[in-house]
Amino acid sequence: MSLRLRLALFYTGQLVVALLLFSFLMYGVLRWNYIREVDASLYSVAWRVAESMQRYWRIPSLKGLADRSTFILVRTDELVIAQSTDFGTFPVPAEAMAGRATYTTERDVNGEPYRLYTLPVYVNGEPVFWVQVAQPLQLLERVLTTLRPILGAGIAGFALLTGAAAWWLAGRAIAPVQRVASAAESVGQSADLSLRVPYQGPQDEVGRLVHTFNGMLDQLQELYARLATAVDAQKRFVADASHELRTPLTIIRGNIDYLERAGTLDPEALADMKAEAARMSELLEELLAMARADAGQTPELEPLALGPLVRDVCRRAGALPHQVDFVVELPPALDRIMVLGHAEWLRRALLILLDNAFKYTPSGSVTVRAGRQGEGVVLQVIDTGPGIPPEDLPRVFDRFFRGDPARSRGGSGLGLAIASWVAGLHGGRLTAESKVGEGSTFSLWLPVYRPAAGGTNS
Ligand code: ADP
Numbered sequence: 001m002s003l004r005l006r007l008a009l010f011y012t013g014q015l016v017v018a019l020l021l022f023s024f025l026m027y028g029v030l031r032w033n034y035i036r037e038v039d040a041s042l043y044s045v046a047w048r049v050a051e052s053m054q055r056y057w058r059i060p061s062l063k064g065l066a067d068r069s070t071f072i073l074v075r076t077d078e079l080v081i082a083q084s085t086d087f088g089t090f091p092v093p094a095e096a097m098a099g100r101a102t103y104t105t106e107r108d109v110n111g112e113p114y115r116l117y118t119l120p121v122y123v124n125g126e127p128v129f130w131v132q133v134a135q136p137l138q139l140l141e142r143v144l145t146t147l148r149p150i151l152g153a154g155i156a157g158f159a160l161l162t163g164a165a166a167w168w169l170a171g172r173a174i175a176p177v178q179r180v181a182s183a184a185e186s187v188g189q190s191a192d193l194s195l196r197v198p199y200q201g202p203q204d205e206v207g208r209l210v211h212t213f214n215g216m217l218d219q220l221q222e223l224y225a226r227l228a229t230a231v232d233a234q235k236r237f238v239a240d241a242s243h244e245l246r247t248p249l250t251i252i253r254g255n256i257d258y259l260e261r262a263g264t265l266d267p268e269a270l271a272d273m274k275a276e277a278a279r280m281s282e283l284l285e286e287l288l289a290m291a292r293a294d295a296g297q298t299p300e301l302e303p304l305a306l307g308p309l310v311r312d313v314c315r316r317a318g319a320l321p322h323q324v325d326f327v328v329e330l331p332p333a334l335d336r337i338m339v340l341g342h343a344e345w346l347r348r349a350l351l352i353l354l355d356n357a358f359k360y361t362p363s364g365s366v367t368v369r370a371g372r373q374g375e376g377v378v379l380q381v382i383d384t385g386p387g388i389p390p391e392d393l394p395r396v397f398d399r400f401f402r403g404d405p406a407r408s409r410g411g412s413g414l415g416l417a418i419a420s421w422v423a424g425l426h427g428g429r430l431t432a433e434s435k436v437g438e439g440s441t442f443s444l445w446l447p448v449y450r451p452a453a454g455g456t457n458s
Pocket of ligand 1: 352356385386387396401403411413415417
């Protein structure tokens with residue numbers, strides 16, 4: 001049974017029960033009141049007759065006391081002594097026989113209802129006479145008989161009207177809930193997370209339900225979009241990685257074929273193969289690093305003195321091939337600065353920046369600088385190279401991104417993505433500023449570690 005039908009039936013049922021109770025009450029009160037009035041009148045007439053008999057030993061004029069609808073009769077248990085009209089007799093009820101005044105409802109020979117009051121009159125302490133006063137109840141019976149079908153029809157009519165109104169009202173109240181249900185169904189069937197439940201009503205329970213449901217769909221849609229982007233990125237990553245690995249492999253295989261055909265060990269071909277093999281292992285290492293980062297494997301960090309680490313990287317970078325002046329401007333204070341970090345990854349990130357600077361700067365200089373900035377320390381690699389076009393700048397940290405002129409220089413496009421991940425791993429950030437024709441500055445900001453402040457990053 002639908003919720004709408006249940007609600008409609010519930011409201012209608014309640015109204016019918018209330019109307020029935022009210023009708024029974026009204027019916028009962030009407031009947032009771034009428035009979036009380038009749039009883040009072042019967043009582044007064046009967047007592048006047050009884051008093052006269054007891055006090056004056058005589059029966060008063062019954063005709064004078066009776067009226068058109070009041071019949072009086074005085075009798076012994078067997079004989080009628082006097083009566084107002086010749087209207088027949090009612091038996092004396094057993095209770096009255098025993099000496100107690102009694103009200104009863106009787107029917108005459110025609111089946112018409114009467115209210116009867118039987119009052120015993122005592123002589124020498126014994127009930128000898130009985131005064132019986134009766135009044136017809138036809139009027140009451142007629143009123144009640146007319147009332148019954150009216151009440152019945154009224155209740156049925158009201159029940160129908162209320163049923164229809166409750167059905168309509170429940171339909172209106174449930175409509176938004178039904179819309180939510182069908183929207184949820186459509187979402188389930190079509191997997192279309194852009195669907196929303198339209199609702200213009202007040203912010204009541206239903207309004208809140210619609211709001212919550214739509215909010216949930218918003219979140220689901222956002223999550224789904226993020227998931228789809230992540231899956232796309234992953235697919236692209238796998239495709240790019242395969243592509244990158246294929247190139248050195250093709251070169252190596254080509255050289256092997258050539259060596260086979262030539263039958264000699266051409267030193268140039270061997271050197272090519274060595275270089276490509278080296279490039280492949282470097283690439284594989286970078287891919288592995290990215291895969292580990294994606295899998296959420298983060299290396300353990302420990303307090304490190306930054307000065308010795310940066311000087312060591314600069315010393316090693318000096319050995320890299322370069323045609324520019326290599327300027328290292330590290331303040332002595334750097335030796336006292338500690339960071340919570342991973343030495344190998346930090347070295348690697350700095351080397352990537354220096355390697356890029358050397359790779360892309362044909363003349364001029366590459367400078368390394370360090371200094372305090374806010375709660376951290378910033379390491380900068382500044383070059384006087386060709387710079388990065390503004391449209392490329394936001395993408396240089398993307399995996400496999402390589403700027404146009406850089407393609408010829410060999411490289412995977414993973415270096416800055418790795419360096420940027422390393423910065424994030426240390427709670428820092430890597431940023432790039434560049435002007436085409438003037439040069440680029442890469443800044444690695446790391447939070448300073450203060451053991452005194454509780455042994456955590458500050
Ligand atoms: P790769 O150097 O292997 O191409 P990276 O991720 O290290 O990959 O760099 C991405 C791109 O950013 C490079 O291809 C290059 O176009 C640009 N880039 C990086 N460093 C510099 C730099 N110092 N000067 C100019 N362009 C740079």
